Amino acid sequence: MRHASLSIEHALLGFLRQEPKHGYAIHQELSDAGSIGSAWRLPLSQLYTLLGKLENAGYLTTTTEPQENKPPRKLFHLTDQGEIAFLTWVQEPVRHGRSLRLEFLVKLYFARLEGAGMATSLLAAQRKKCQQWLVKEQAILDREAASGREYGRLVHQFRFGQIQAMLSWLEQCEATP
Amino acid sequence: MRHASLSIEHALLGFLRQEPKHGYAIHQELSDAGSIGSAWRLPLSQLYTLLGKLENAGYLTTTTEPQENKPPRKLFHLTDQGEIAFLTWVQEPVRHGRSLRLEFLVKLYFARLEGAGMATSLLAAQRKKCQQWLVKEQAILDREAASGREYGRLVHQFRFGQIQAMLSWLEQCEATP
DNA sequence: GGCCGCATGTAATCTGTTACATGATTCT
């Protein structure tokens, strides 16, 4: 079992922090358009696949619960390993700007559920990352502008602007608790 | 042969507008870090795969050119169909915000090569798209804020900020010819 | 009778990335 890089599927573990749930129920929470559903869309069939993976990885165990007049439910329970993996994932800022759009927003959702403290520290960690990116882009931008590379300048101006917008959004999030 | 949605691989056709080239030469142009290479990275092995696809689709034909002391070159020629496909692709604005980062920047590169007029009209078309997105996001944002959905508001504030940054970049591009 | 909700999945497909395979010449 390879130690896969902590990716978005670890978010699913967060749904099981309070009590065990079955796949369909998780999907209903996930599909709430006003909540996490506004950031992350995951078809039911994909959800089942991911839950299977997490089980294979030892982050989940399952029990089956028969029901009358309805198909039996398969309850997923978070293991200790799973809890550790989730907490590690949720506290780690994302490494690339392109991951804010999906993965960071999902992290933030679960961090807020864990408590205001965790959300605050996640925001701060991500803001620092973002400031580093901005400095790097600024340096590249200056270099491109100095060497008269028109197109390279356009490209990095675009990236600079995107990162700048991320940064001011993060600061705004930190300012309004 | 399915009419695949016009995707990034159509950009490769743009390299053959002036004269036929072989894969390795295209890759060298593509790898120029100060130019298109700053927006699009494509490993050589993937490039060959994509060129094969474009040939199957009827956008390219090939001739083989033997060389002394070196492996023979396979020259790719743009067909009439290929030219049409390229010109259609390059003039079409992208449909989603997430495609600006890569596909739009590549379109812009080739539009500029085609002439200032094409670049200008592409920028204008994309700016209009972007303004539409912004209006939609604004509407959603207001709705989320009004119904007191804290997390939904955060998510859409993020998106709003990203689109806003795209828009001002596009305007800046239009202003500096 | 047909569609929606509940509840579970598998399979096919497409795309993207990385690794591997070959072979000559030129540079250090």
Add this chain to the structure above:
DNA sequence: AGAATCATGTAACAGATTACATGCGGCC
């Protein structure tokens, strides 16, 4: 002798999307 450049590709693996498959109960 070993690395880089020129030149072509195939194959394996990972991830995401879509389609397909099953079955019961309740509602219109």
